[in-house]
Amino acid sequence: MRFSIVVFPGSNCDRDCAHVLESVLKQDVSFVFHKEKRLPATDCVILPGGFSYGDYLRSGAIARFSPIMEDVVRFGKSGGLVLGICNGFQIMLEASLLPGAMRINKNGRFICRDVFIKVENPDTPFTYLCRLEGKEVLKIPIAHREGNYFAPPDVLEDMKKHGQIIFRYCDRHGTVTEESNPNGSLEGIAGISNKEKNCLGMMPHPERASESLLGSEDGALLFRSLIAYLSGRRL
Amino acid sequence: MEARMPKVDVVVLPKEEVLDPQGLALLRALHSLGFMEVKECRVGKVVRLDVEGSLERVEEMAKALLANPVTEDFSIVVKGGEKG
Numbered sequence: 001m002r003f004s005i006v007v008f009p010g011s012n013c014d015r016d017c018a019h020v021l022e023s024v025l026k027q028d029v030s031f032v033f034h035k036e037k038r039l040p041a042t043d044c045v046i047l048p049g050g051f052s053y054g055d056y057l058r059s060g061a062i063a064r065f066s067p068i069m070e071d072v073v074r075f076g077k078s079g080g081l082v083l084g085i086c087n088g089f090q091i092m093l094e095a096s097l098l099p100g101a102m103r104i105n106k107n108g109r110f111i112c113r114d115v116f117i118k119v120e121n122p123d124t125p126f127t128y129l130c131r132l133e134g135k136e137v138l139k140i141p142i143a144h145r146e147g148n149y150f151a152p153p154d155v156l157e158d159m160k161k162h163g164q165i166i167f168r169y170c171d172r173h174g175t176v177t178e179e180s181n182p183n184g185s186l187e188g189i190a191g192i193s194n195k196e197k198n199c200l201g202m203m204p205h206p207e208r209a210s211e212s213l214l215g216s217e218d219g220a221l222l223f224r225s226l227i228a229y230l231s232g233r234r235l
Numbered sequence: 236m237e238a239r240m241p242k243v244d245v246v247v248l249p250k251e252e253v254l255d256p257q258g259l260a261l262l263r264a265l266h267s268l269g270f271m272e273v274k275e276c277r278v279g280k281v282v283r284l285d286v287e288g289s290l291e292r293v294e295e296m297a298k299a300l301l302a303n304p305v306t307e308d309f310s311i312v313v314k315g316g317e318k319g
Contacts, residue, residue, distance in 0.1 A: 057280075057300070057301070058303055061300060061303070062300075065300070094303070100305060101303050101305035101306045103249070103253065103254060103255075103256070103306060104256050104257060105256065106254070106256050107256065108256045108257060108260055148254070148256075150253060150254075150305065150306055151305070152305070184254065184256070
């Protein structure tokens with residue numbers, strides 16, 4: 001499958017994503033500089049983690065106006081698969097590809113550590129192997145200062161109705177508790193999708209948990225889901 | 236309205252209903268210094284613009300980029316007066 005990874009000034013997980021997709025999962029990867037106006041022919045766009053534009057003003061607020069974003073939004077709105085990781089998630093929120101907004105973590109600090117997330121909805125292209133392989137709790141690291149998700153009550157209700165809450169922070173057994181919520185996110189939300197489930201944003205970094213050498217392969221499950229979904233769609 | 240308004244401050248603050256970790260931390264710090272009269276503290280940002288043009292245009296800028304309507308409110312302060 002053909003993956004496009006967008007590179008913004010300040011992106012720093014673009015190479016990690018490319019490594020996992022190319023070396024571990026044997027996929028085709030192209031980097032797309034943010035100043036490009038058109039995406040190449042692609043099956044999935046990844047907005048990687050990092051600190052685009054130094055996180056000035058708000059995380060993702062300036063990157064959202066990069067030239068490439070117009071085509072990324074068009075791609076996402078027309079059903080193309082878009083995965084936003086960490087800063088990529090923040091950019092998707094600012095670009096209104098996903099509902100809600102991020103606030104600074106409840107403790108005001110940058111948090112970098114492994115967390116457990118529960119797969120709340122396995123019926124998406126990003127998560128469907130989680131059910132098939134019986135993994136509903138994933139161990140994946142987070143690394144952010146603005147990951148405290150917020151949405152107004154009516155928006156949250158609407159998201160629940162449409163199964164858009166995809167991941168919640170949980171303990172190692174899969175129980176969603178206040179203590180397992182690292183950043184104060186509304187209802188422990190760690191990842192969400194749009195109504196159509198083709199655009200997903202998540203704060204944890206699956207590309208940092210895709211090889212056993214790095215402590216967890218749970219992140220690779222999401223990329224493998226995407227690849228399997230795309231292969232099925234092509235048949 | 237005057238056509239020229241060299242300095243405009245766009246004041247961006249977290250909405251009332253949105254948790255503000257920085258404001259809470261600052262409130263606790265003020266209390267620990269003995270400033271018990273402070274009841275609430277919210278931290279935002281000021282964007283100072285040197286701009287020729289209308290207030291409407293500044294409002295457009297605030298809505299398009301300077302504030303996030305989901306979590307933040309903004310007000311526009313022109314030298315010598317305020318316009319929300």
